[in-house]
Amino acid sequence: xxxxxxxxxxxxxxxxxxxxxxxxxxxxxxxxxxxxxxxxxxxxxxxxxxxxxxxxxxxxxxxxxxxxxxxxxxxxxxxxxxxxxxxxxxxxxxxxxxxxxxxxxxxxxxxxxxxxxxxxxxxxxxxxxxxxxxxxxxxxxxxxxxxxxxxxxxxxxxxxxxxxxxxxxxxxxxxxxxxxxxxxxxxxxxxxxxxxxxxxxxxxxxxxxxxxxxxxxxxxxxxxxxxxxxxxxxxxxxxxxxxxxxxxxxxxxxxxxxxxxxxxxxxx
Amino acid sequence: xxxxxxxxxxxxxxxxxxxxxxxxxxxxxxxxxxxxxxxxxxxxxxxxxxxxxxxxxxxxxxxxxxxxxxxxxxxxxxxxxxxxxxxxxxxxxxxxxxxxxxxxxxxxxxxxxxxxxxxxxxxxxxxxxxxxxxxxxxxxxxxxxxxxxxxxxxxxxxxxxxxxxxxxxxxxxxxxxxxxxxxxxxxxxxxxxxxxxxxxxxxxxxxxxxxxxxxxxxxxxxxxxxxxxxxxxxxxxxxxxxxxxxxxxxx
Numbered sequence: 279x280x281x282x283x284x285x286x287x288x289x290x291x292x293x294x295x296x297x298x299x300x301x302x303x304x305x306x307x308x309x310x311x312x313x314x315x316x317x318x319x320x321x322x323x324x325x326x327x328x329x330x331x332x333x334x335x336x337x338x339x340x341x342x343x344x345x346x347x348x349x350x351x352x353x354x355x356x357x358x359x360x361x362x363x364x365x366x367x368x369x370x371x372x373x374x375x376x377x378x379x380x381x382x383x384x385x386x387x388x389x390x391x392x393x394x395x396x397x398x399x400x401x402x403x404x405x406x407x408x409x410x411x412x413x414x415x416x417x418x419x420x421x422x423x424x425x426x427x428x429x430x431x432x433x434x435x436x437x438x439x440x441x442x443x444x445x446x447x448x449x450x451x452x453x454x455x456x457x458x459x460x461x462x463x464x465x466x467x468x469x470x471x472x473x474x475x476x477x478x479x480x481x482x483x484x485x486x487x488x489x490x491x492x493x494x495x496x497x498x499x500x501x502x503x504x505x506x507x508x509x510x511x512x513x514x515x516x517x518x519x520x521x522x523x524x525x526x527x528x529x530x531x532x533x534x535x536x537x538x539x540x541x542x543x544x545x546x
Numbered sequence: 547x548x549x550x551x552x553x554x555x556x557x558x559x560x561x562x563x564x565x566x567x568x569x570x571x572x573x574x575x576x577x578x579x580x581x582x583x584x585x586x587x588x589x590x591x592x593x594x595x596x597x598x599x600x601x602x603x604x605x606x607x608x609x610x611x612x613x614x615x616x617x618x619x620x621x622x623x624x625x626x627x628x629x630x631x632x633x634x635x636x637x638x639x640x641x642x643x644x645x646x647x648x649x650x651x652x653x654x655x656x657x658x659x660x661x662x663x664x665x666x667x668x669x670x671x672x673x674x675x676x677x678x679x680x681x682x683x684x685x686x687x688x689x690x691x692x693x694x695x696x697x698x699x700x701x702x703x704x705x706x707x708x709x710x711x712x713x714x715x716x717x718x719x720x721x722x723x724x725x726x727x728x729x730x731x732x733x734x735x736x737x738x739x740x741x742x743x744x745x746x747x748x749x750x751x752x753x754x755x756x757x758x759x760x761x762x763x764x765x766x767x768x769x770x771x772x773x774x775x776x777x778x779x780x781x782x783x784x785x786x787x788x789x790x791x792x793x794x795x796x797x
Contacts (some may be wrong), residue, residue, distance in 0.1 A: 295778050320554075320555050320556075320601075321601070321605060324604060325599075326602050326604065327602065329602075331599070349793070349797050350600075350601045350796060351597070351600070351601075351797055354602060354603075355601075355602075356602065380763045401603055402603055405605075406604060406605075406634050406635045406636075406637060407637055408592075408593065408596055408602070408638075409559060409596060409603075409605050409634050411593075412593065412596045412600060413603060415597075416597070417598070460667060471797055531628065532556075535723050536554065536556070537796060
């Protein structure tokens with residue numbers, strides 16, 4: 279387990295590489311941030327890219343984060359996850375007043391650039407003709423990803439109230455603890471596999487879910503996000519030691535991960 | 547026992563097709579020979595499996611398939627069980643050529659032997675599925691007792707599923723005008739044909755997970771529907787073959 283301590287400026291950025299795994303690591307500043315990335319065993323053996331994506335940027339009292347789970351059955355799900363993840367980080371870094379409608383509009387606007395880039399990713403020539411035909415159909419249907427993103431602005435002794443804003447579509451896990459009590463019920467009914475972002479259509483299966491609340495000074499909170507490759511975490515409510523989170527990522531009981539997994543936990 | 551295990555490279559689904567190639571399969575349906583309608587529907591189901599098995603540009607072998615064509619004998623068209631990746635590499639299915647009779651009991655017996663040898667190695671896999679397509683009364687032994695034995699075989703995911711596609715214009719008292727809105731054959735549905743009643747007895751209830759997958763493709767079969775389709779038009783035959791490939795897979 280790696281550990282990074284806040285530098286004087288308290289700035290920290292992590293962006294997962296889809297080509298390699300990242301062991302559970304911890305950054306400690308005003309936020310305590312734990313993050314990790316693991317590819318499915320099948321993906322690793324084939325030397326392919328993972329289809330998940332996770333990124334976090336902390337600067338003093340603020341934190342922007344994104345977690346995406348590319349849809350394996352869409353065309354190049356890793357592309358949608360990476361493209362949307364990077365665009366959302368950019369949007370979170372430049373937007374100060376959030377609204378659901380502006381967010382949904384942004385998700386639709388970026389489909390033009392996404393579709394243009396996806397067009398360049400043609401199926402390889404050497405694959406069997408049936409597979410190539412299927413891949414070409416999928417390319418026309420676009421690349422899809424599920425996502426959770428958000429921004430946290432912490433309260434301080436000078437600024438009594440902070441705020442958290444989050445948006446999501448899909449079945450990745452979003453869990454929230456206030457003073458050690460889990461308050462994730464609000465999110466659970468909205469984590470739907472049928473809801474995604476598509477390079478072709480923008481949000482599909484419904485509009486993005488949005489949550490915003492004030493943060494009180496001095497109240498400890500924990501936010502945990504992970505993709506379904508780490509669903510072994512679902513029944514665990516307490517803070518799991520780093521070694522045990524890594525054990526779930528190594529998944530020795532199944533000879534490796536069955537699906538790609540991205541993990542991000544923020545405490546303050 | 548709820549048919550929710552997802553087909554994956556490590557836990558592939560096994561589907562055994564039993565295709566009647568008796569002489570009557572030369573008869574026309576929608577201006578095509580029945581055998582050609584079946585060939586196209588089976589090819590489409592294979593294509594659907596390829597669609598559901600790709601990750602990136604790679605085809606992961608999430609499905610394993612055997613195709614047994616039967617007349618007075620049984621013909622193993624793939625020469626054993628083949629992965630969907632191997633089938634895709636070949637590109638097309640072997641030809642289906644109609645012959646004489648229709649001894650479905652022989653075909654079910656061969657499927658039973660395949661399952662007896664495969665099931666011990668499939669404990670973490672989705673429940674296997676037999677998809678039987680016929681257009682008439684079986685000659686030879688009664689297939690029902692063998693089908694019942696097969697339906698009692700199981701893995702932790704559930705009992706082996708048996709699906710029947712019966713190409714017939716006289717099975718239901720009313721034609722199905724809108725296949726996509728059709729609710730399916732229920733245990734109490736009145737059937738006009740004795741052989742259809744036999745095939746219904748040999749058909750498993752449609753698992754909820756399969757029903758949901760078909761709903762995603764806009765086929766609205768009702769809860770409690772059986773895995774039985776009247777092949778009165780090409781679309782219904784196609785739905786039948788798509789049903790066979792509706793094993794849950796990871797999105």
